[in-house]
Amino acid sequence: MHNIVIAGHGIxxxxxxxxxxxQxxxxxxxxxxxxxxxxxxxxxxxKAALDPTADLMDTILPTTTHDTHHTTTIHGCVTGVDADAGVVTLADGIQVPYDGLIIATGTRARRFTDDPNEYTLRTLDDAAALRSRLSTKPSVTIIGGGPLGMEVASGARALGCRVRLVQFGLPMAVQMGPVIAHILTAAATDHGVEIIDALVKSVSPTSSGLTVELDDGSVLDSEVVVSAIGDSANTDWLEGSGLLTDGRLVSDSxxxxxxxxxxxxxVVWFNGQRCPVWTSAIEEARIAATALLHGNDAPEISYQPYFWTDQFGLNVKISxxxxxxxxxxxxxxxxxxxxALLHWPELGSAAAINYRMPVPRLHRLAKSATTPVSTA
Ligand SMILES: Cc1cc2nc3c(=O)[nH]c(=O)nc-3n(C[C@H](O)[C@H](O)[C@H](O)COP(=O)(O)OP(=O)(O)OC[C@H]3O[C@@H](n4cnc5c(N)ncnc54)[C@H](O)[C@@H]3O)c2cc1C
Incomplete structure (x- = not known):
């Protein structure tokens, strides 16, 4: 293999x-x-970047690939691929041939409307726009009580906004389970977030902002809506390429x-499973790149699930x-x-809530069959 193209320059x-x-x-x-x-x-x-005193450029990662790895970087959008010919096409019509292709085009945020008062947060430019708007202290309705919605709620409260958060069921329960979710939800309430247990039926523009209609017929009016309702894979450019299975990009292990x-x-259902978190993206990329070079000699995917969040003065890590x-x-x-440091020995999980512990030690605790008396 002499010529590899990587589509997507996220992590x-x-x-x-x-x-x-x-390698x-x-x-x-x-x-x-x-x-x-x-x-x-x-x-x-x-997280920190919603603080107006933070420098958004501090989020830029060291670009070793570009600086020391003799990479050609093209700023552009891939719009198609001919997998038999080995060519990708860009929006401006340029064609780039490859003999190896790595697809890493990630996802985009889902939203209800195209109205400018509805915000989503996926890119650095989204963060700059949202932060600037929140700094004017508008009333905010956040739709979605997962990590993104709760972290934005935390940042918006810190900026002095009135914040309502709509979530069907307990916020954070899907991602962290009920024990931790109750702690985070109580912290949100203590910080002045009004949590509304409901489904959103629709979002529509008004003269002064947006109206959110709930499934019980009630409506919430606010100047700003932040939708944190999940994402859609950036696979449009793969339509018709023969690489999608039932509309999804599905890989082997x-x-x-x-x-x-x-x-x-x-972007990918890796080994048939989608795991849209930071450490999974890194592990999957290491394995996929190795498989491109070495085929079956690459390791199979096998990583310890890991996720963290910062909200309402709490840092939570879960393994x-x-x-x-x-x-x-x-x-x-x-x-x-x-x-607290928590352990579910039968499940193989551990969590640290406002408790300093290096991630490798948290992984070891999660995997240990018995709970140590103390980890100090
Ligand atoms: C606000 C926010 C907070 C998060 N917080 C956490 C967290 O606390 N913990 C955690 O584990 N995970 C978190 N995540 C998830 C984590 O960031 C993602 O899992 C990870 O960034 C995925 O990386 P990726 O490279 O697969 O995709 P992406 O980061 O989406 O990168 C894909 C890249 O491809 C580019 N692209 C897309 N389409 C095309 C195209 N057609 N042509 C060319 N380029 C294209 C995009 O511009 C983008 O740069 C968070 C995500 C967000 C948005």
Missing amino acids: AGLTAGDTLRR GFEGTLTVIGEDPHPTYSRPALS QGRIRDNIVAAGD GPVPHEGDPVVVEGSLAERS
Whole structure:
């Protein structure tokens, strides 16, 4: 393989390029990305970056791929691929041939309307626009009580906005289980967020903002709506290529779509499973790039699930499957004080709530069959 193209320059694309060079690939490496900024940390956008005193450019990641890996970077949008001929086409008509292709085009935020008062948060430019609007202290309705919605609610409250958050069921329960979700929801309420348990039927513009209609018929009027309702994979450019299965990009356990085409990150159902979080994008990219160079000799995907969030003064890290049932062993600290190290030994999960612990140690605790008396 002499000529590899990477479509998408998020963390998966960056990691894939880095992996190729580290593994001795000396051929031509071309990265195509439509975001005007160099690769940045998306997780930071909904956390510290909503603080108006933060420098958004601090989210830019070290670009080793471009600086030291002799990469050609094309700022542009890939609009099509001929997988048999080995060519991708860009929006301006330019064609770039490849003999190996890495698909890492991620996702885009879903939304209800095209109205400018409805915000979403996926890109650095989204963060700049949202932060600037929130700084004017509008009334805000946030739709979605997952990590993104809750982190934006936290940032909006810190900026002095009136914040209502609509979520069907307990916020954060899907991502972290009920024990941690109750703690985060109580913290949100303590910080002045009004949480409304409902489904949203529609969002429509008014003369002064937007109206959110709920399933019980009631309406919420606010100047700004932030939709944090999930994302859609950027696979439009793959339509008709023969690479999609029932509209999805689905890879094997080493990220392969074909022998010379692999995929990684939020865009792909890796091994049939979609895991749209930061550490998964990195692990998948390492494996997919290795599979492109070494085929079956690449390792199979096998990573410890890991996720973290910062909201309402709480930092929560969780390793292992989401603990949907069962009470944890409180290894240290206390749930009442919202500072604790928790273990679900039968499930293989552990969580640290406002408790300093390096991630590798949290992984070890999660995997241990018995709970240590103390980890200190
Ligand atoms: C605000 C926010 C906060 C988050 N917080 C956390 C967190 O706390 N913890 C966690 O684990 N995860 C978090 N995530 C998820 C995590 O950031 C993603 O899983 C990760 O960034 C996915 O990386 P990726 O490279 O697969 O995709 P992306 O980061 O989406 O990168 C894809 C790239 O492809 C480009 N692209 C798309 N289509 C095309 C095209 N047709 N042609 C050329 N280029 C294209 C895009 O411009 C983009 O640069 C968060 C995500 C967001 C948005």
